[in-house]
Amino acid sequence: MPRYHVVEAGRVVNTVLADGPNSLPGVVLVPDDGTAEIGWRYDGEVFIPPPPLPGPVPAVVSDRQFFHALAISSLITEAEALAAVRTGDIPAALQVVIDAMPKGERFAATMLVSGAVAFRRDHPLVEAVRYARGMTSDEVDDLFRLAGGL
Structure with a gap:
């Protein structure tokens, strides 16, 4: 069974096994290409990683x-x-x-x-x-x- 990313409001919120795209309101299933993770953005064509988190603040x-x-x-x-x-x-x-x-x-x-x-x-x-x-x-x-x- 293929994996799909669950995309809500342009952001990957989960990855699931599914038989194919479904029609849940507000949810888009995008085939998993092996690169995206939860928290990544999806612009309708490509997955975009989140910006890196800032490092610790030196004391x-x-x-x-x-x-x-x-x-x-x-x-x-x-x-x-x-x-x-x-x-x-x-x-x-x-x-x-x-x-x-x-x-x-x-x-x-x-x-x-x-x-x-x-x-x-x-x-x-x-x-x-x-x-x-x-x-x-x-x-x-x-x-x-x-x-x-x-």
Whole structure:
């Protein structure tokens, strides 16, 4: 008995043994070509695999990785990234966030950004930058994934 993929709303939801196509409402049986799996899309002609799942988010990245990722993402300039790593200069986009903090928190934030050799994903300053830049948590996770790969 041949195998068929059960396709609902353009997505493979199961694979079954069947004598042939049937006429269940909203369900299409497509002959199994041996490549598709549950979760794949079907556009009426070919099966399309789902995009790869994102990798884990690094808990910590080096300062070089962090500033490099910020530059690649156009959140700071390449010159600012180099200056941050070489001399501890704070990029303008991060300085704006520090300047907006309560006076009692600015010194610690300045020390961290200018002198850290690593940045933690769960640090409150990362969240402050996220809010100030209007970024989603997923965008920050992607930034740390990018940094972790550099």
